[in-house]
Amino acid sequence: MSTEQVSVSLPYVGGKVTPQHPLGPLTAAEIKESTRLIKGLWPSNTDLQFKVITLQEPSKAELAPFLAAEHAGTSTPTVERKSFVVYYIRNTDKLHEAIVSLSLGKVERNVRLGPNIHSNADGDEIVNVERVALEDEQVKAEIAKLQLPEGTVVISDPWIYGSDGVNEGLFTDDKRVFQCFLYVRDPSNSSELDSNHYAMPLSISPVVSAETMKVTRIDYLPTGADNTVKEPTPYKVQPANEYIPEAQTLRTDLKPLNVVQPEGASFQISNFSEQGHAVSWQKWDFKVGFNQREGMVLYDVHYAGRPLFYRLSLSDMAIPYADPRHPYHKKQAFDLGDAGAGIMANNLQLGCDCLGSIYYLSAVLSDDKGEPLEMPNCVCIHEQDAGIGWKHTNYRTGRAAVVRNRELVLQSIITVSNYEYILAFQFNQAGEVMYEVRATGILSTQPIDEGLSVPWGTVVHPGVLAAHHQHIFSLRVDPMIDGPLNRVVFDEAHPMPRSDFNPHGVGYTVNETPVTTSGGYDLNYDANRIFKIQNASVKNPVNGKPVAYKIMAPPFQKILADKDSYHAKRAEFADHNIYVTSYKDGELYAGGKYTNQSRGGTGVRSFADRKDNVLDDDIVVWVQFGINHVPRIEDFPVMPCEILKVSLKPVNFFDKNPALDVPPSTQTFNKSDLLSVAHHQGGGEAAIGQEGQVCCVKENSKL
């Protein structure tokens, strides 16, 4: 990508883009305007705590004609520009949801939610909760009982409170609260701000009201094999377990590996609005948005001009923990709804989070004051080589035809307190879209009596337990495979019965079953069940099969919490591999719009329960995947990435391998380096000069 071909994302210089494109993320000015209009509803001395100010996406009824006109190059209809705002009257439980018409300069809707709906945490609030927990006199008194070494620094990790235990009197969660887990930094190295406090958990856990910002209760954590809790006793300082490089004896035998793209990257990026980016790469075209909750959102994905997906995003994730004891039984994070994949995104660092020629996208979100918050470099875009794309060697001539598989990657990395998720959309030259999650970061730990083992967690350090937990993700796929009306079908492979036609018992057939009614559906590996999103009205010109994209999702264990538990009620997506629902505007989140201390009934299971027709209709497909993370000691103090990948691959969508026209892999193009003597190749010749140096390699047509 030469610099001439691209517009830069910031600063916006205007003129060439349409700020009001219906899918463009809110601009800083629009955020300010939304805040001004909301504040105008209230007496001027009202202190509002803004939680979300984001684009209210237009209804599909409005959007579809707009996009159609845009693709046709005809004049686009006017679409009213709106923002969606969630806010509290600060230090109250008065939660409001508003829709602001930016086009009309007025608040269109403003309602108070409740009583049991709670908004997400925000960064400012989390820092305040940490402080409140540690400055509380009673908490200090409890900490004193630990007799920590002088100078020891205590750290507070506020957790979303969860919901199990509703209506248990003392432990009610009608009110929005945070459960703080306490740790110490290594007392022998207290000035190290990046000391890994998760290696030193304490057994005291203050609960802080998000409303009053006061400690409302102090829990003692069970540290044995049962649910007994006891008063804090003097703390035994164990050895530290640091992840920072200066605490390690680093290996010295790793030599540099650089990705060099002498002509730049192969993609083009432009602004389709002030904050929205359009990406073109290898026949792919799509728009990229970024919001507080989902982070990256892809819109209007086309391949070679053919429509594939209206919208792709990570919709939700749930992380239920295995320890049933109070207060751990409440640990079930919904990192998107409780915090936000956008707002938690890392500022990515050149050359450390990806290699090669990298383009960064920045975004503007909002803070608790309703002010614009710059999110620099929250998405990186680069290409990667993913090995051989296809190869065939004609053994009769010795000629090999081989192409490499180049991928385009849009990556965002989120830090949710202890944990990291590396989230990436990947595109390749064979018409495939992948969504990759790498789980890394630090385990959420708790104290355990030394020498003890329990079956709901792994001891990862002396006195430190990492409880088992599940990570269950929901990828939302709003398809438009060759048009707006799609269906989901599944293929299964079954043996043919023995018969005159199959006398040897070896035959098998693959048959397709359509999904007609919205609901949750499951993979079945024994039947090789494969779900496909199909357009039944468009047939492959060669074999007459309906065009489709199949969904390749890895196996995962469904949620283990029982179905009457709040964990299961809240994680509405965690019980099926696939949900298929009819499209309804605003149904974006598999776990419901407000996940914090939620009680279920507002997510994808509820959408599916309408039992709508989903055959040849405007449908949404929700793809669940995840891991049951049974910690290994190797996952501490920071875990090697665990990689999960969902692929969407064409099935009878093209008329041949779409990567057939990728130029062959050649040494002239790849410029690899030979490390030893080389030998004659099939019909080509690698002439070798001095030790390990390739002085020339002939390209040849018959190799």
Place this chain on the structure above:
Amino acid sequence: MSTEQVSVSLPYVGGKVTPQHPLGPLTAAEIKESTRLIKGLWPSNTDLQFKVITLQEPSKAELAPFLAAEHAGTSTPTVERKSFVVYYIRNTDKLHEAIVSLSLGKVERNVRLGPNIHSNADGDEIVNVERVALEDEQVKAEIAKLQLPEGTVVISDPWIYGSDGVNEGLFTDDKRVFQCFLYVRDPSNSSELDSNHYAMPLSISPVVSAETMKVTRIDYLPTGADNTVKEPTPYKVQPANEYIPEAQTLRTDLKPLNVVQPEGASFQISNFSEQGHAVSWQKWDFKVGFNQREGMVLYDVHYAGRPLFYRLSLSDMAIPYADPRHPYHKKQAFDLGDAGAGIMANNLQLGCDCLGSIYYLSAVLSDDKGEPLEMPNCVCIHEQDAGIGWKHTNYRTGRAAVVRNRELVLQSIITVSNYEYILAFQFNQAGEVMYEVRATGILSTQPIDEGLSVPWGTVVHPGVLAAHHQHIFSLRVDPMIDGPLNRVVFDEAHPMPRSDFNPHGVGYTVNETPVTTSGGYDLNYDANRIFKIQNASVKNPVNGKPVAYKIMAPPFQKILADKDSYHAKRAEFADHNIYVTSYKDGELYAGGKYTNQSRGGTGVRSFADRKDNVLDDDIVVWVQFGINHVPRIEDFPVMPCEILKVSLKPVNFFDKNPALDVPPSTQTFNKSDLLSVAHHQGGGEAAIGQEGQVCCVKENSKL
């Protein structure tokens, strides 16, 4: 890797290596000597057809003390050097298996096998069978009925005959035969030797005797929806469907991506014998062998001096097809036993099959005359960047710690007629070993009446059917996790019942079950069943758990052919995810030693049926994986790689993340390129000069 650090593999210059290392592949001289000794058994005018001349690996009873002494640096015991030879008296069915003592210069054992044991195909034989099929007068007469355009070139693809149909009179497979499938090259471009004939299948299929090298029968292929066959009628020439680049309009928007390793690679390679290579990389040490059947074999795999695996290799694969009609019902390839992953290995081309600094290994195998056959560049070794290895950002300080995941790859690519497998062992810095298979190449096609659809295959081109088929692989893992006596256990996660301890129904536990008796075992995703290879006598120093490696294998559908079919009887490994057997010398092949036209009873199912103790014993673990390949039209004329990966990962083997000491990912090291304006990073600064150029990036300790 600097050139000073490595020995080159060929030519062998002697002096520094021990040619008689017990694991060193046979040398050219040893192959010649084996041939000489075998020929000495027979009258001088006897024409022998050599099938295999390979290392007879020493018994583990001999090998283990040798390796122990080698690792201890003490003097190694003498181990008798032997070769294993399989040969026919040419043009007979007289198959022999011999063991030659190279140390003693004599044939130790020479037995005739049979009557229903048949050896693999060899390259010379395949070329002869092709010729015989096409030169047969009756075949020519059948082809004449097709009235092909003048100048049309007919191609013959000989197939291993399979076994279903045993004792069916005419179709008996007591004798070794080849089934030839015929195709034509594009008649409009007959001089193109690399025209894709699989787009133009014929309905005539000659059967050639491997003994007499004569056509014994000509089959007509069914081309309809039933098993009717009919005499050839004039052939309708359809458009070509070529994969070669000159037949495409190549895309022009892909810019170069080079992997540059300015200081060379990080691995060291030396010869442990004339043909054996020792590899050291990032705490890993192992030996690499290469043989006719398995291709790459890894021996004596250690991590940081700790033993992990005696031997790792791809043991077998079976590819049963779905079409039940004669003669397709016989299509079940065992590419290792029927052909050989070693002998079919591609000569890899610099910079086309991998990127970066590449080291090639060459091998010496043998031909049908018993002469050494050079296999240049049959293994490539390189490093690759596999994205982020681990990352954590301390949100309180903004400091990110991130390392990249470097992998070492040993790759071999085999062409088995129409199809390619890209086979790779991969190692990373977190103590993980992966085995990756990429399936690519061309579908095995057959004629189908135009416009017809059948449920056992996909029409991929007008008149061309690609039948469904399964690829089922067996990876043989001979473990020595921290010592010779290991066990296999499996973990399962189950919900806790509701109780006073689990009042909210959210708790779950993970429990371990040992495998005590040899047998086949299966994954169970609903229980998150994970198999581990464990050394029960070595406990993790921190948490007291036995050290282990877990097996992460993808789901696959077990063989669909019914269990009384020869497909199922022969593919002894295809019915379970995991087999655990007691170690016995010589039990290397999951499908049995002689797979060609085999009838079962000699593979891993049979080994397991001994019902041996496998608890804390010398055991072997066989890991099955695969795909049910339901062809898409996108898989033609050459298919985009389908990737399968098995991982072996440490579980409580180390006392923390073994990749903790990987140096941090920095721009100084990675030298990436910024494509747009950049913004201030956490605590670091990227100063940007002219458009898209990074003029300096400060390294900082608090980023």
